[in-house]
Every structure is written in C-alpha cells, then in structure tokens.
Amino acid sequence: MSDPQNFYAEVGGAPVFDKLVSRFYEEVAADEVLRPLYPEEDLGPAEVRLRMFLEQYWGGPRTYSDQRGHPRLRMRHNPFKVGPIERDAWLRCMRIAVDEAGFDDAHREQIWQYMTYAAASMQNSDF
Numbered sequence: 475m476s477d478p479q480n481f482y483a484e485v486g487g488a489p490v491f492d493k494l495v496s497r498f499y500e501e502v503a504a505d506e507v508l509r510p511l512y513p514e515e516d517l518g519p520a521e522v523r524l525r526m527f528l529e530q531y532w533g534g535p536r537t538y539s540d541q542r543g544h545p546r547l548r549m550r551h552n553p554f555k556v557g558p559i560e561r562d563a564w565l566r567c568m569r570i571a572v573d574e575a576g577f578d579d580a581h582r583e584q585i586w587q588y589m590t591y592a593a594a595s596m597q598n599s600d601f
C-alpha cells in the first residue's frame with residue numbers, strides 16, 4: 475500500500491484528481507438524494523473544495539488548508555443530515571468516479587477503502 479503522502483504523484487497528480495471529482499459531481503448533480511442537500515445552485519465551488527481536500531489528503535498541494543483552514547470535516551457536515559441513505563448515495567457516486575479515474579488496481583483499492591471509511595465516519599444520523 476502507498477504512503478498517502480506519495481499517492482498524488484504516483485497516480486498522476488492534478489489531472490487525475492480533476493477527473494475523479496468532476497465525474498463524482500456529475501453523478502451528484504443527477505442524484506435525487508444528494509442534489510437537494512447542496513445549498514448552492516452552482517455545484518462548481520463545492521467541487522473545487524472536495525478536489526482541494528482530496529489532493530491535500532493524498533499528498534498534493536495544500537491549497538485546501540490555505541483557503542479553508544483545518545478541514546474539521548465532521549463539523550462542516552453538521553448542517554446536512556447524513557444518514558445511511560445519504561452515505562450510500564455518496565458512495566454510489568464515488569464508486570463510479572473511482573472506477574473511471576484510471577487508477578491501477580492497487581491505487582484504486584487504496585482510495586476506495588479510504589472513501590468507504592470516510593463516508594461512514596461522516597454519518598451523523600442513524601436514519
């Protein structure tokens with residue numbers, strides 16, 4: 475398994491994270507569970523925030539923290555109900571994005587493990 479700090483460079487950097495997150499948001503835009511959760515009409519700024527966060531987590535540029543401070547992701551999700559249905563919808567969209575991003579098997583498996591763990595830890599409602 476790669477050190478998360480090397481992952482960004484190993485998989486090809488910015489273009490790969492761009493592709494991953496834009497594919498994810500294409501699915502979010504069409505998802506009847508997730509789309510209503512997003513407060514802004516334009517999903518573009520939310521897409522940029524997720525992309526910056528993931529790039530930083532996986533060893534890329536630290537732009538997320540420069541612009542947004544400490545991630546505190548659980549706290550930032552408090553305004554939104556994230557129950558099992560929302561978590562599964564998020565993972566469904568992310569599965570498509572991860573599968574189509576062009577990772578080799580080992581990197582795909584590593585980032586997918588992380589996504590399932592992160593999505594479960596963002597849950598803030600049992601229903």
Ligand code: HEM
Pocket residue numbers: 508511512513514519520523524527542547550551554555556560561564589592593594596597
């Ligand atoms: C923000 C939903 C899981 C990372 C948001 C927002 C919503 C949302 C509605 C506000 C959009 C905005 O930025 O304007 C969900 C749902 C999830 C989920 C329903 C289901 C489990 C995750 C996970 C991660 C993540 C697993 C990280 C791997 C982020 C980031 C932001 C964000 C970085 C922007 C935070 C900021 O304001 O800087 N999410 N999210 N989310 N989410 Fe999630």
